[in-house]
Amino acid sequence: QKEVEQDPGPLSVPEGAIVSLNCTYSNSAFQYFMWYRQYSRKGPELLMYTYSSGNKEDGRFTAQVDKSSKYISLFIRDSQPSDSATYLCAMSALVAQKLVFGQGTRLTINP
Amino acid sequence: SAVISQKPSRDICQRGTSLTIQCQVDSQVTMMFWYRQQPGQSLTLIATANQGSEATYESGFVIDKFPISRPNLTFSTLTVSNMSPEDSSIYLCSYKTVRTDTQYFGPGTRLTVL
Numbered sequence: 491q492k493e494v495e496q497d498p499g500p501l502s503v504p505e506g507a508i509v510s511l512n513c514t515y516s517n518s519a520f521q522y523f524m525w526y527r528q529y530s531r532k533g534p535e536l537l538m539y540t541y542s543s544g545n546k547e548d549g550r551f552t553a554q555v556d557k558s559s560k561y562i563s564l565f566i567r568d569s570q571p572s573d574s575a576t577y578l579c580a581m582s583a584l585v586a587q588k589l590v591f592g593q594g595t596r597l598t599i600n601p
Numbered sequence: 602s603a604v605i606s607q608k609p610s611r612d613i614c615q616r617g618t619s620l621t622i623q624c625q626v627d628s629q630v631t632m633m634f635w636y637r638q639q640p641g642q643s644l645t646l647i648a649t650a651n652q653g654s655e656a657t658y659e660s661g662f663v664i665d666k667f668p669i670s671r672p673n674l675t676f677s678t679l680t681v682s683n684m685s686p687e688d689s690s691i692y693l694c695s696y697k698t699v700r701t702d703t704q705y706f707g708p709g710t711r712l713t714v715l
Contacts, residue, residue: 496643524703533693533706534644536602541702578643588634588659589704591643 493517496579496592505601509566513579513592516560520581520590523555525564528576528594537577538564569599602705603628607694611711614684621680622710624694629674631699635667638691638709647692650677684714 496513503509511525522541526534538553540546540562546553554563562581566573579592604627614620624633633650648656648669656669671677681688691711695704 522702526706531709531711533708536703536705539703580644588646588649589644591645593643 491516493590494579494581494592497595498593500596500598502598502600503569505569505571505599507569509569509597511564511577511595513562514560515581519583522582523562524580525553526578526580528578534578571599571601574598603630603696605696605705605707607707607710609710610708613713613715615715616685618684619680619682620684620712621678622692624677624707626675626696630696632697633671633677634695634704635669635679636693636695638693644693681712686714688712689714
């Protein structure tokens with residue numbers, strides 16, 4: 491079993507829709523949770539970073555962490571074609587430790 | 602965040618040869634890392650590049666195959682040695698500073714081995 495599970499998709503939604511992306515994990519030591527966005531032929535770009543359970547909002551993006559269920563989510567409101575990319579969840583047990591990534595979900599927003 | 606760059610951005614190499622990838626950050630950073638992203642797969646940590654000492658390798662990765670240098674706080678290299686087609690992948694470096702709790706990634710080096 492992988493430490494971090496993420497549905498690879500692909501996921502295709504119409505412009506303006508709310509997108510929900512999810513990851514589950516098995517290692518209860520994970521404390522730091524991140525979402526990266528990766529455009530084709532580019533490096534991952536940090537979108538959201540959370541430490542505690544609960545919600546964190548940044549513009550159209552909301553990251554949600556439920557440590558009791560070992561489940562994290564990223565919500566994108568008012569999705570735009572420019573949001574089309576692969577979204578990777580990542581997590582670590584300690585601040586300086588390695589990041590463990592999910593497989594990534596390929597998202598397409600259709601105009 | 603600091604600007605991070607990699608050279609080369611892509612390369613096509615012959616089996617049995619070696620390639621050295623450079624990673625440059627425009628300011629001093631605490632830690633630098635090297636990841637591999639195989640086709641259709643997620644990122645896997647190869648090693649942590651330690652300034653002034655040997656890199657710390659993850660399980661499944663060895664120094665003879667992936668020698669790493671970090672001569673100062675802004676620069677690191679990863680060499681992929683004695684390449685085979687299975688080494689075809691994207692290689693990414695990242696960094697972390699004392700002021701950040703997470704990592705920032707370079708643009709990646711796309712390697713194809715024939």
